[in-house]
Amino acid sequence: MDLRNGIGLRPLGNTPAEFEQDLLSNLYYRRGTTVESASAQDAYETLALTVRDRLAARRARTSAAQYAANPRWVYYLSAEFLFGRQLSQNLLYSNTGEVAAAALKAFGLAPGEVEELDVEPGLGNGGLGRLAACLLDAMATLDIPAVGYGIRYDFGIFKQAFADGAQVEKPDAWAFQGNPWEFPAPDDRQTVFFYGHTTRDSDGNTTWIPGEIVLGEPSHMLVPGYGTDTVNIVRLWSARGSESSFDLSRFSAGQYAEAVQEAVRAENISKVLYPDDSTELGRELRLKQQYFLVSCSLRDIIRRFRLRNAAWSEFAGKTAIQLNDTHPTLAIPELMRLLVDEEGLSWDEAWEITQRTFAYTCHTLLPEALETWPVALFERLLPRHLEIIYAINEGLLGEVRSRFPDDLDRVRRMSLIQEEPERRVRMANLAVTGTTAVNGVAELHSKLLAETTLRDFAELWPAKFRNVTNGVSPRRFVRLANPSLADLITSSLGDGGWINDLDRLEDLAPLADDPAFLSRWREIKRANKVRLGLGDPDSLTDVMVKRFHEYKRQQLKLLHVITQYHRIKNNPGGSYVPRTVLFAGKAAPAYHAAKSIIRLINAVARVVDEDAAVAPYLKIVFPPNYNVTLGELIIPAADLSEQISLAGKEASGTGNMKLALNGAITIGTLDGANIEIRDRVGADNFFLFGLDTPGATALRAAGYNPRAYYERDDELRAALDAIASGAFGGVGQEVADSLLNRDEYLTLADYRAYVDCQSEVDEAWQDQDRWTRASILNTARTGFFSADRTVRDYISTIWHVDPVHVPHP
Known part of the structure; x- marks a missing residue:
């Protein structure tokens, strides 16, 4: 028997009985406990070890093939x-999800309970x-x-x-x-x-x-x-x-x-x-x-x-x-x-x-x-x-x-x-x-x-x-994050091979005119909102999730929120599209300006959410500690993707790709990968506003004066005056001062174009068939942004490496 690289080891089976036997063996011999005394943590770690064993067997064969090559x-x-989190991904990649669910019954646990313990x-x-x-x-x-x-x-x-x-x-x-x-x-x-x-x-x-x-x-x-x-x-x-x-x-x-x-x-x-x-x-x-x-x-x-x-x-x-x-x-x-x-x-x-x-x-x-x-x-x-x-x-x-x-x-x-x-x-x-x-x-x-x-x-x-x-993993950010959408795509395309061949999503485009498909698409998006638990799942879910930095311009989004708040307050009988605005992201501990923006967002949220006249039309949510796990809940629920950095400042972005791939429509500048997203999904399915890179450069060269924009725009002036006057719990004066006196990232210059573009968003949202069609086309046309394509580009232009295929036992 050759024991090198795992050759000769007992194959690990994937029948329910074989998986349960290995699970119990790991519980007894590696966790040192029994079914009767096992905690939920024992169950999680035992399941993780049992799944890991199956991947480790593949690792041994991979190592042998790579060594030989x-x-x-x-x-x-x-x-x-x-x-x-690793558990859900490794269950999927090892094809053990169903047998694991069956085996967990021995502990009286459901997979979801155990997955919550995965850190x-x-x-x-x-x-x-x-x-x-x-x-x-x-x-x-x-x-x-x-x-x-x-x-x-x-x-x-x-x-x-x-x-x-x-x-x-x-x-x-x-x-x-x-x-x-x-x-x-x-x-x-x-x-x-x-x-x-x-x-x-x-x-x-x-x-x-x-x-x-x-x-x-x-x-x-x-x-x-x-x-x-x-x-x-x-x-x-x-x-x-x-x-x-x-x-x-x-x-x-x-x-x-x-x-x-x-x-x-x-x-x-x-x-x-x-x-x-x-x-x-x-x-x-x-x-x-x-x-x-x-x-x-x-x-x-x-x-x-x-x-x-x-x-x-x-x-x-x-x-x-x-x-x-x-x-x-x-x-x-x-x-x-x-x-x-x-x-x-x-x-x-x-x-x-x-x-x-x-x-x-x-x-x-x-x-x-x-x-x-x-x-x-x-x-x-x-x-x-x-x-x-x-x-x-x-x-x-x-x-x-x-x-x-x-x-x-x-x-x-x-x-x-x-x-x-x-x-x-x-x-x-x-x-x-x-x-x-x-x-x-x-x-x-x-x-x-x-x-x-x-x-x-x-x-x-x-x-x-x-x-x-750049590209993103469709396994993590569609199949795992949005399983209902993944199932719909699989049933529509005939098989699940699209997960590793994202260009096949283009075949969804003709279905954007199919009323039954549009209806099912909307149902899935709504269910994802319910799963996220923001409140009204029928409101427009407006999402800005990214690291906090002044060039990413969360402050511009906030000015729009305050403007919308003022519009509702000043005209309480008006017709408004209900919006749930979600911010998420962290600021570096020593980045005072970004932390000031975070505090102001939360202050505005308190004022808006406590106002009964505004609450039916505008809600602001800021869940703390944004990470991959939270992103997997937020991204599938998003209707509108905020990608509003100053043109020429964002390298690429990958959040924009994940959101578009899950059917969110982008409102954005011509910055980073926004340009390539817009080129692929079509100008009609992207809300474009603001300065481009040459325009931003020229404005600075001409001597940018943010106060000039403040003086001539009544809504902008009202928003900044409200912040500066302490209307939001006395918070935000430093943000207003920075925008009025420095505004390094031309926020005020882009304000009017942005707010007017958001009015176009409201108009589009009221035609749900139009909106859903654009959502479908965003998914159908963003297969280019797969990490698989990114790696192929690295291989062909920089690395010049060849694959090593691992034989299946």
């Missing part, structure tokens, strides 16, 4: 992965993490050999609560009761250095003498594909103190805190996602996190490479590392350090390998969002990496001077080191310099990256710049 791998490095892993915050999770799902579904690398944060970014309308951050102890979906792998620990100094021997070889040593201990979670036997992994690193980090002599002397202070300092690295960086210690901890991630991951990638390969000349041909934003950019100087200092390669050899290995996804257009770090911090924390960055910079600037000999300003702009007002390392410049490809995440974003944000680099290396428009 020795392919080029994709390694996806990301500070965030926002997977959502969403706190490994991400927003679109960056959700995109990363969707791409890993798509890679497994497409049989691409891939590993995701991240940090196993003990606490997620935070749980959002409201106190008197203000955001309050509470710890997100997502793994407090453990995580049955992960496999610890302490034998694969890696050693990470910090601080210290460098020395050089007589041959010029450099050695880093560290001042602190931390261990990276991995665990991994399974990432199954849908409709395939492939199961990939995401490997997550926890920081641990070294063996010497516990001081027994101090402990014996009663100095208990001092005895463990080194271990505590080490473990802080993986304690919290995005620690507050408003202090020097917070900034240092963030940079330590970033280096910890890449140092552990690169050593693990090299370990994996050496399982089947030896020559460094083969490394780039077997390894494609995608940097998801600038957080993992330290992987570039770290690989150089490993190749030059530890492996003895020449600088030129190492640089060629490094550039061929890495690719970089940029997720922003905001210059202030391009990450930089103080040189002084680098010098203290990562002295060898600063030396390597200086050497990379020397080569870069030599090439720039050669190509543009008289352009000193260009040299200054492109340098990896910013000189004024403080010497800082520019991580985006490093990411572009050390990679083979740089991609934006929507057509407009990629165009503007090359024309504005990274223009100098695009002129130096135009072939590096690509576009890969």
